[in-house]
Amino acid sequence: MSATGIGASVRRKEDRRFITGKGHYTDDISRPGQTYAYFIRSPHAHAKITRIDAGVAKGLPGVVAVLTGAELAADKIGNLICGWMIHSKDGTPMKMAAHPAIASGKACHVGDPVAVVVAETLAQAKDAAEKVNVDYEVLPAVADPAKAQGAGAPQIHDIAPNNTIYQWHLGDPKAIDTAFKAAKHVTRLDIVNNRLVPNAIEPRAAIADYDPGTESFTLWNTSQNPHVARLVIAAFIGMAPEHKLRVIAPDVGGGFGSKIFIYSEEVVALWASRRVGRPVKWVADRSEAFLSDAHGRDHVTHAEMAFDADGKILGLRAKTVANLGAYMSTFSSSVPTYLYATLLSGQYAIPQIYCEVDAVYTNTVPVDAYRGAGRPEATFVVERLVEVGAREMGIEPAELRRRNFVKTFPHQTPVIMAYDAGDYDASLKKAMDLADHKGFGKRKRESARHGKLRGIGFSTYIEACGIAPSQAVGSLGAGVGLWESAEVRVNPTGSVEVLTGSHSHGQGHETTFAQLVSERLGIPIENISIVHGDTDKVQFGMGTYGSRSGAVGMSAIVKALDKIEAKAKKVASYMLEAAEGDIVFKDGKFTVAGTDKAAAWGDVALNAYIAHKFSGQELEPGLKEGAFYDPTNFTFPAGCHICEVEIDPETGTTDIVGWAAVDDFGIVVNPMIVEGQVHGGIAQGVGQALLEHTVYDKDGQLVTGSFMDYTMPRAYDLPSFSVGMTVTKCPSNPLGIKGCGEAGAIAAPAAVINAITDAIGTEEIAMPATAQAVWSAIQKVNDARKAAE
Amino acid sequence: MPAVSMTVNGKAVTADVDTRTLLVQFLRENLRLTGTHVGCDTSQCGACVVHVNGKAVKSCTMFALQVNGANVLTIEGLASGDKLHPMQEAFRENHGLQCGFCTPGMIMAAVDLVNRKGHALEERTIREELEGNICRCTGYHNIVKSIAAGARAMGGGSASQAAE
Numbered sequence: 001m002s003a004t005g006i007g008a009s010v011r012r013k014e015d016r017r018f019i020t021g022k023g024h025y026t027d028d029i030s031r032p033g034q035t036y037a038y039f040i041r042s043p044h045a046h047a048k049i050t051r052i053d054a055g056v057a058k059g060l061p062g063v064v065a066v067l068t069g070a071e072l073a074a075d076k077i078g079n080l081i082c083g084w085m086i087h088s089k090d091g092t093p094m095k096m097a098a099h100p101a102i103a104s105g106k107a108c109h110v111g112d113p114v115a116v117v118v119a120e121t122l123a124q125a126k127d128a129a130e131k132v133n134v135d136y137e138v139l140p141a142v143a144d145p146a147k148a149q150g151a152g153a154p155q156i157h158d159i160a161p162n163n164t165i166y167q168w169h170l171g172d173p174k175a176i177d178t179a180f181k182a183a184k185h186v187t188r189l190d191i192v193n194n195r196l197v198p199n200a201i202e203p204r205a206a207i208a209d210y211d212p213g214t215e216s217f218t219l220w221n222t223s224q225n226p227h228v229a230r231l232v233i234a235a236f237i238g239m240a241p242e243h244k245l246r247v248i249a250p251d252v253g254g255g256f257g258s259k260i261f262i263y264s265e266e267v268v269a270l271w272a273s274r275r276v277g278r279p280v281k282w283v284a285d286r287s288e289a290f291l292s293d294a295h296g297r298d299h300v301t302h303a304e305m306a307f308d309a310d311g312k313i314l315g316l317r318a319k320t321v322a323n324l325g326a327y328m329s330t331f332s333s334s335v336p337t338y339l340y341a342t343l344l345s346g347q348y349a350i351p352q353i354y355c356e357v358d359a360v361y362t363n364t365v366p367v368d369a370y371r372g373a374g375r376p377e378a379t380f381v382v383e384r385l386v387e388v389g390a391r392e393m394g395i396e397p398a399e400l401r402r403r404n405f406v407k408t409f410p411h412q413t414p415v416i417m418a419y420d421a422g423d424y425d426a427s428l429k430k431a432m433d434l435a436d437h438k439g440f441g442k443r444k445r446e447s448a449r450h451g452k453l454r455g456i457g458f459s460t461y462i463e464a465c466g467i468a469p470s471q472a473v474g475s476l477g478a479g480v481g482l483w484e485s486a487e488v489r490v491n492p493t494g495s496v497e498v499l500t501g502s503h504s505h506g507q508g509h510e511t512t513f514a515q516l517v518s519e520r521l522g523i524p525i526e527n528i529s530i531v532h533g534d535t536d537k538v539q540f541g542m543g544t545y546g547s548r549s550g551a552v553g554m555s556a557i558v559k560a561l562d563k564i565e566a567k568a569k570k571v572a573s574y575m576l577e578a579a580e581g582d583i584v585f586k587d588g589k590f591t592v593a594g595t596d597k598a599a600a601w602g603d604v605a606l607n608a609y610i611a612h613k614f615s616g617q618e619l620e621p622g623l624k625e626g627a628f629y630d631p632t633n634f635t636f637p638a639g640c641h642i643c644e645v646e647i648d649p650e651t652g653t654t655d656i657v658g659w660a661a662v663d664d665f666g667i668v669v670n671p672m673i674v675e676g677q678v679h680g681g682i683a684q685g686v687g688q689a690l691l692e693h694t695v696y697d698k699d700g701q702l703v704t705g706s707f708m709d710y711t712m713p714r715a716y717d718l719p720s721f722s723v724g725m726t727v728t729k730c731p732s733n734p735l736g737i738k739g740c741g742e743a744g745a746i747a748a749p750a751a752v753i754n755a756i757t758d759a760i761g762t763e764e765i766a767m768p769a770t771a772q773a774v775w776s777a778i779q780k781v782n783d784a785r786k787a788a789e
Numbered sequence: 790m791p792a793v794s795m796t797v798n799g800k801a802v803t804a805d806v807d808t809r810t811l812l813v814q815f816l817r818e819n820l821r822l823t824g825t826h827v828g829c830d831t832s833q834c835g836a837c838v839v840h841v842n843g844k845a846v847k848s849c850t851m852f853a854l855q856v857n858g859a860n861v862l863t864i865e866g867l868a869s870g871d872k873l874h875p876m877q878e879a880f881r882e883n884h885g886l887q888c889g890f891c892t893p894g895m896i897m898a899a900v901d902l903v904n905r906k907g908h909a910l911e912e913r914t915i916r917e918e919l920e921g922n923i924c925r926c927t928g929y930h931n932i933v934k935s936i937a938a939g940a941r942a943m944g945g946g947s948a949s950q951a952a953e
Contacts, residue, residue: 011882011884012881014889015880015889016881018889018892018893019864019873019880019881019886019889019892019893019896020864020865020867020873020877021823021863021864021893022824022865023823023824023889023890025826027817027823027826027827028823123807123809199925200888201826201828201834201836201890201891201923201924201925201926202826202828202888203827203828251888253826253828253888253889253890254925254926256925285830286828286829286830286834287830287831505888506887506889506926507887508887672884675884676884676887676926676927676928676930676931679927679928679929679930680887680926680928681928683925683928683929684928706829706830707831707833707923708831708833712834712925714922714929715915715916715917715919715932715933716916716917716919718916718930720912720930720933721928
């Protein structure tokens with residue numbers, strides 16, 4: 001392994017601009033003559049919009065335009081879409097309600113945009129917005145997914161009776177009943193997977209610049225996938241033909257899924273810029289982000305696990321109600337179905353699984369993928385059932401897991417996924433060593449001596465990522481293929497640019513992708529540039545999410561590098577006057593086998609472009625190759641996280657005193673960066689488990705609407721993490737990479753709740769397990785104990 | 790529009806500003822120093838931290854006019870020409886950033902922390918002192934490492950611990 005090749009913890013190339021304040025995030029960019037957009041948003045969760053009076057506002061200083069849904073419709077701008085078709089059990093398609101970029105006729109959630117002010121300065125736009133009079137006829141609202149399908153619930157969209165979007169299932173309902181009838185023990189749980197707000201620290205932003213001379217648009221946008229944005233905005237929303245729309249995602253400050261989707265604001269900015277003839281810039285306030293960024297999770301689940309007399313799992317069944325919010329966001333339908341139910345086997349050999357999912361509309365912000373997207377929800381269900389089952393049956397939690405682990409591969413689960421390679425015993429063992437599980441009893445007694453409760457909890461998770469094989473997801477309803485692209489351009493002076501369809505918003509691709517190229521071509525890492533995020537430069541790409549950039553993005557680069565090597569060898573064969581088959585390429589040098597004839601990389605690159613040693617009929621000049629890589633399977637990262645907590649029963653405060661994470665990501669390109677991904681994912685999982693709570697009141701008002709009330713994890717909420725790895729190479733891609741971006745967020749919540757419930761001796765606790773919730777649970781346990789005495 | 794004057798990163802500046810202009814807006818929009826970032830609207834996230842007269846301040850919570858006559862240091866002023874500040878080096882060496890958006894405020898807060906609490910910082914101290922800085926990417930593990938290393942380096946000690 002070289003100092004800058006695969007497996008090295010190379011320090012990041014991109015850091016220079018970030019640590020010196022020279023990043024180019026969307027809000028750092030200004031266009032000459034730009035105007036500022038400010039959205040007027042519904043203060044009601046559900047209301048008819050009866051009148052919008054902008055007469056006074058339009059006359060205020062600096063106001064360029066005030067636009068509403070009526071003008072949007074008159075200009076024939078298409079609606080926002082959900083791109084993944086899901087069918088109900090009865091075969092009917094999902095009920096996708098119309099979602100105009102500016103609400104017209106009706107507002108369906110607090111924050112739904114009803115008008116936009118465009119002005120010379122943001123302050124003038126905000127001042128004018130206050131003078132726009134919007135008359136509403138307030139309607140009853142429903143925010144709770146458990147109530148959305150109830151008899152008295154307000155109907156949100158005519159197309160969806162009982163606010164039901166689809167009623168989907170996976171598995172065999174008869175076979176699962178048979179499996180449960182044979183059970184010696186059944187564990188039953190009611191679980192709420194709490195709604196989260198992604199809150200990347202950079203708020204969403206868009207700058208739209210229409211050029212009337214060329215009738216084309218440029219859009220700077222905080223997007224994880226600029227080409228997908230361009231395709232949707234061109235082909236579905238009809239803003240412009242695809243070749244007249246350039247989308248640039250410059251430096252983006254975190255995404256976590258929330259910046260995948262195509263939202264109202266960039267669509268309106270584009271449309272407004274053509275109407276007013278000037279660039280239009282929009283940047284979200286944080287409290288605006290709470291009302292407009294897609295939220296995550298929000299499942300209500302009843303789940304059951306059947307065991308035989310030896311604790312072998314006979315079956316799992318679950319019924320989930322998934323809240324998709326007021327409108328279906330871009331990938332929303334897939335998250336509680338094909339990204340959730342297909343992982344309900346966990347790391348276990350479970351013969352029968354049956355899962356029903358009802359997706360519902362409520363008068364809340366739309367819900368879509370958020371780090372883990374469906375897999376944290378699945379892992380929480382499985383790992384709570386297993387842990388509680390172990391306690392109920394008096395079997396050690398680690399032992400119960402071992403008895404049920406998948407041990408031979410490939411393993412076909414009953415829920416579509418076929419696990420290709422893994423060693424779950426190895427990660428469990430390594431994690432238990434790392435956590436000093438043996439010493440837990442002693443530590444627990446020590447805590448007790450100080451009046452504290454100590455608990456330990458496991459989460460042995462698996463996920464499906466490296467999203468995704470196009471035929472597979474197409475057959476499941478996806479409207480797009482999920483391959484990735486790469487173009488490797490070798491310059492005459494030997495430096496290399498890689499144009500990738502992946503997008504980095506924190507993942508360090510400028511370094512990790514360059515490590516791959518440096519090792520393969522034997523050239524210094526400084527001589528390699530990774531180009532992403534601009535639809536004028538990269539022809540097409542699917543973007544970064546679903547832990548796919550290593551497994552899919554880098555595989556595309558490998559394919560392109562294969563082609564580069566093949567052509568370079570041809571060039572070298574002319575230079576060295578040898579047969580192409582005799583050329584060996586190693587460590588940046590081309591040699592003729594069995595001789596000392598050699599040519600350096602730089603000379604071969606130059607010769608490819610000077611083309612003096614061969615004619616254009618024998619070989620085309622140039623050294624530039626592209627490739628598209630379509631995965632043949634999902635990848636299956638898996639591992640074991642062990643969380644140890646100490647709880648003060650007087651206050652209910654939970655201190656995480658230990659975290660051991662052992663993950664199998666296959667081949668790891670940059671261990672430092674991969675560990676960083678694990679740390680960040682764990683922090684978000686801990687946030688879900690202990691702190692983050694998106695609260696809507698019964699009228700659909702978002703009570704937790706800013707960082708004042710929505711508790712973000714801070715440094716003192718988290719411990720330092722012990723991170724280890726095991727390796728089973730991924731068999732389905734050339735580098736053997738499984739991916740790592742979401743693992744921490746997937747594993748963590750179950751580990752935390754398993755630890756807390758272990759400490760306090762009751763399963764009756766919901767996420768977030770705040771100090772108040774834990775304290776209350778402890779009181780209930782004490783009261784019950786007193787009553788029994 | 791009243792006039793405001795201050796020194797920013799060693800340079801004297803004067804401008805006419807709307808009274809409502811926040812210091813962070815003045816830095817970003819008037820002076821085009823876009824390294825200082827806005828991440829929230831309730832003064833929680835710390836992406837906007839700069840130094841005013843040697844002390845860390847959330848520039849989203851001060852008016853530009855309040856800073857009249859003061860000395861302001863932003864992330865852009867931390868390095869000396871091409872030579873990075875030891876805290877900046879420490880963040881790169883220890884992978885204390887991922888998306889980079891919270892990073893300028895984090896580094897400015899860290900330098901202020903060292904100015905106040907010295908060069909041998911305990912993990913617990915660093916974690917508690919970061920109450921005003923939110924990061925969504927790193928989970929703080931490497932930020933804590935970076936700050937401890939940067940603190941040592943600022944004291945003339947080695948940035949890397951012998952044990953690592």
